[in-house]
Amino acid sequence: MPDPEVLLVEEGADRVVWRLNRPERRNAIDQELASALHEACADAERDPRVVLIVGAGGTFAAGADIGQLRDRRRDDALRGINSTLFDRIHRLPMPTIALIDGYALGGGAELAYACDFRIGTPSARIGNPETGLGILAAAGAAWRLAALVGEPLAKEILLAGRILTADEARAVRLLNELVEPSDLEAAGDRLADRITANAPLATRLTKAVFAAPPGAHPFVDDLAQAVLFETDEKRTRMTAFLERKDRTR
Incomplete structure (x- = not known):
């Protein structure tokens, strides 16, 4: 069973908050956090509600856990550990909102790409530096990012390691809204309110x-x-x- 503390789930009548809670590792997505997210997905599939995803400690998610990633081999890649998870999040019945403060890099960026909406703060930084580590962004960025920002910019991010600032991400609509850190979760709730006001x-x-x-x-x-x-x-x-x-x- 995954450690329940790595993902804090805050239940509401029409929405649920998933708080990535590995601040000491900048919320890097390891196997334990991935398992906890799968359990949260199962709940959101049984009881469809708007999902808001936020990171603890001033970081959304600074990628996958490199310590675990370094030791993964061919069969691990073919299992699609993160790609399966992020595809499941993308297909949740109700809309999903990523609330991005600080870094959303690598797998953290791919988690944000899988959401329906993204709201960020001025400190948000979004990108995919995987090729610098000898791998590729295999959990959705290689095809999902082009649909979000267009092929030329997606190639800069994926092939040249460009990291988008918050203003750049807002300018290309990768971020739907830019707010101060103190207003980030309230902004997510305002968007959730607009969604849940509908049938x-x-x-x-x-x-x-x-x-x-x-x-x-x-x-x-x-x-x-x-x-x-x-x-x-x-x-x-x-x-x-x-x-x-x-x-x-």
Whole structure:
């Protein structure tokens, strides 16, 4: 069983906070933390809520644990330890928000890329220095990053080791918002409030349709809409909208 202290889980009615808690190692993602994150994913799959991910101690996550990574061999790579985890986080039913203070490097950056939203502070630094360690960014950056920031910048980050400052990441929309450290978690809650104000099933299905492969459209869109058209919440929300509109006439 993973040490429960490496990941602090703070439960709410419509959201949950995952606090990476290895500040002495700048929240490097080791096997124990990865196992704890898998357990947290299982809970978020059973009880879908918005997930906010934050690092303790002024760092989001400064990569994988190099001590463990150095000793990994071919079979470990083929197990996809981090890539499997980050893909699971990316596919969680409800949106995920990374709250980035300080470094998000290597596996920490790939964890942030797997989230639906990223909010940062002025001290945020985001990049993938893996080639400098003789490996590659194999947990999603090699293909997910280009979709986020475009191919030219993704190649600078992946092949030339460029580390983005907070302002640079905000300018290319890798960060959705830039706030002071004291406001970081409140900013995450404000975004979560906007998400949870909407119909939960509509949000879940919109996320699923957004992630569907191109060949699945428009059938998957119509199928999801057919499900939503039959819900009581659709009728309740539309009725309330029409009643508000009538009152303003």
